[in-house]
Amino acid sequence: MTNPPAADRARLALGRVLGVRPAVVAAAPGRVNLIGEHTDYNDGLVMPIAIARCCAVAAAPRDDGLIRIVAADLPAPGNTSEYEFSAPPPDVRGRWQAYVFGPAALCAARASGRVGADVAIASDVPMGSGLSSSAAAEVAVATALLAMWRVRLSPLGLAQLCQRAEHEFAGVPCGLMDQLASVFGREGFAMLIDCRENLVEHVPLPAASEAVFVVADSGVRHSLAAGEYAARRAMCAAAAGAMSIRSLRDACEGLIERSALTREQRDCALHVVRENDRVRAFASAMRAGDLRCAGAQMSESHASLRDLYRVSCGELDTLVCAAEAVPGVFGSRMTGGGFGGCTVTLCEPDSVAALLVALDTALRGAHGNPCRAFVAKPASGAHLLVQR
Numbered sequence: 589m590t591n592p593p594a595a596d597r598a599r600l601a602l603g604r605v606l607g608v609r610p611a612v613v614a615a616a617p618g619r620v621n622l623i624g625e626h627t628d629y630n631d632g633l634v635m636p637i638a639i640a641r642c643c644a645v646a647a648a649p650r651d652d653g654l655i656r657i658v659a660a661d662l663p664a665p666g667n668t669s670e671y672e673f674s675a676p677p678p679d680v681r682g683r684w685q686a687y688v689f690g691p692a693a694l695c696a697a698r699a700s701g702r703v704g705a706d707v708a709i710a711s712d713v714p715m716g717s718g719l720s721s722s723a724a725a726e727v728a729v730a731t732a733l734l735a736m737w738r739v740r741l742s743p744l745g746l747a748q749l750c751q752r753a754e755h756e757f758a759g760v761p762c763g764l765m766d767q768l769a770s771v772f773g774r775e776g777f778a779m780l781i782d783c784r785e786n787l788v789e790h791v792p793l794p795a796a797s798e799a800v801f802v803v804a805d806s807g808v809r810h811s812l813a814a815g816e817y818a819a820r821r822a823m824c825a826a827a828a829g830a831m832s833i834r835s836l837r838d839a840c841e842g843l844i845e846r847s848a849l850t851r852e853q854r855d856c857a858l859h860v861v862r863e864n865d866r867v868r869a870f871a872s873a874m875r876a877g878d879l880r881c882a883g884a885q886m887s888e889s890h891a892s893l894r895d896l897y898r899v900s901c902g903e904l905d906t907l908v909c910a911a912e913a914v915p916g917v918f919g920s921r922m923t924g925g926g927f928g929g930c931t932v933t934l935c936e937p938d939s940v941a942a943l944l945v946a947l948d949t950a951l952r953g954a955h956g957n958p959c960r961a962f963v964a965k966p967a968s969g970a971h972l973l974v975q976r
């Protein structure tokens with residue numbers, strides 16, 4: 589395994605800014621969800637891959653109960669902070685410190701004795717573009733500190749600790765998918781995750797010589813995303829309540845049609861039921877090497893997110909439409925919560941060059957933005973690079 593570039597920046601910052609040598613260096617990847625959108629909080633199915641872009645953390649121990657942190661990617665001043673683990677927790681909601689101090693504090697609570705740390709963080713996962721730089725940061729911090737403080741925790745426990753940090757310190761009520769993907773990623777595999785049971789099944793993907801996933805960043809993140817996300821969650825809960833079921837995982841199309849739902853509740857419920865079916869069909873198609881069928885599930889997923897769940901936006905629709913017109917493309921969809929962020933496209937490797945041109949031309953033409961895109965290779969999950 590080669591060292592991600594972020595690892596060198598984290599190591600350098602630890603030495604230059606905090607003046608210490610690392611005892612541990614850990615890396616944790618971002619992720620892209622291939623299919624299964626807005627299903628996680630409905631106890632449903634999702635299928636992400638970890639990507640070969642990581643957040644890296646370099647850390648050294650202290651014995652005074654203090655934690656000093658530095659974010660190598662952020663401008664000084666404001667990229668360093670210092671806290672005491674025994675003091676009342678600082679209010680770091682909505683700030684970068686939440687993603688470092690949060691998991692660190694939860695790890696410290698599991699360590700024996702009075703622990704402290706110097707921590708430097710750097711990341712090759714772009715922040716805020718829907719590739720989960722947040723989970724990559726949390727998982728990298730926790731992987732480094734648990735190893736340094738010799739605390740044992742299961743992989744599922746590690747993901748849950750990081751999710752708790754995002755809830756309690758960042759104030760973001762996220763599901764568990766991002767943290768699971770960052771922990772359980774495996775080279776060449778996607779993860780079929782059952783969000784009711786928190787079960788992760790690895791599904792082999794075609795070799796890169798047969799098909800690749802291209803991630804394209806729309807460059808937009810609409811400010812309404814958080815409010816609309818909360819509204820969709822509430823809509824799903826109301827629809828499940830009206831059908832007297834625990835969650836939309838337990839719905840079927842017949843029950844939806846028979847029930848007294850509002851038009852919006854019906855559309856949301858139909859999306860969730862059909863999206864879970866599409867995840868199953870996508871996983872089977874991938875196992876069988878049926879790329880056409882897998883791509884069709886992706887394109888249908890996008891249409892459903894656009895027309896039934898109504899979380900797409902002009903930029904995402906432009907990118908998907910442009911991708912689907914390129915020969916050798918099997919399917920394309922928005923990925924992540926919507927209202928901006930990225931699309932993911934399954935295509936033949938020989939089509940990548942034409943696809944990149946088509947995406948950039950379309951986004952510039954319709955919205956005036958360039959399109960950053962890259963081939964996302966299914967990569968391994970969190971791991972230690974150095975432990976002394």
Ligand code: ADP
Binds near residue numbers: 659660682717718
């Ligand atoms: P996403 O997870 O899609 O990238 P989020 O808004 O959930 O977007 O998380 C992004 C936030 O995570 C950043 O605004 C920052 O606070 C934090 N973060 C991610 N990576 C780093 C990093 N390398 N250094 C400091 N903070 C980071």
Ligand code: MG
Binds near residue numbers: 720721722723766
């Ligand atoms: Mg995030």
